[in-house]
Amino acid sequence: MNLEQIHARLAALALPPGEFVLHSSASLVLRGILPEAVDLDIVARGPAWSRALELVAATAATLDRGRQDLRVKVGDDVEIYDGWLGEPAAAVVARAEVVAGVPCAPLADVIAMKERLDRPKDRRHLALIRAHLQERGGRLDAS
Numbered sequence: 001m002n003l004e005q006i007h008a009r010l011a012a013l014a015l016p017p018g019e020f021v022l023h024s025s026a027s028l029v030l031r032g033i034l035p036e037a038v039d040l041d042i043v044a045r046g047p048a049w050s051r052a053l054e055l056v057a058a059t060a061a062t063l064d065r066g067r068q069d070l071r072v073k074v075g076d077d078v079e080i081y082d083g084w085l086g087e088p089a090a091a092v093v094a095r096a097e098v099v100a101g102v103p104c105a106p107l108a109d110v111i112a113m114k115e116r117l118d119r120p121k122d123r124r125h126l127a128l129i130r131a132h133l134q135e136r137g138g139r140l141d142a143s
Helices: 003-013 024-030 046-057 089-094 107-117 120-135
Strands: 020-023 040-044 062-065 070-074 078-081 097-099 102-104
Touching: 003 024, 003 040, 003 078, 003 102, 020 024, 020 089, 020 107, 024 040, 024 102, 024 107, 024 120, 040 046, 040 089, 046 062, 046 070, 046 078, 107 120
Parallel strands: 020 102, 040 078
Antiparallel strands: 020 040, 062 070, 070 078, 097 102
């Protein structure tokens, strides 16, 4: 998914503003670090999590247990979590930074997650993040 597709998919989900954050690779697309992401990883609290459960009730999504958190899968391109790697959604959402009009996990959180998981794709993404930060003088802010 590219930037426009991410915006369109988020609009279609109709999650309440201020109650979710986009995490992982899709947040890197919004920051201009990656050209596209395979899917959206969303952390949702309160009304946004309720909306995700409404999608399950309407059989438009499935609910299962992710590695550490509950996960609602919407098609093959969206995963909505009630927390992130064991951290409550409320804490993750409270740190949101708006990037390209979308609440995203702070880049420092994305870096920490990618370092923790240390998959081959995470190593590639970390190299791109480092190059991006070097171009920007090392700043971790939302832009």
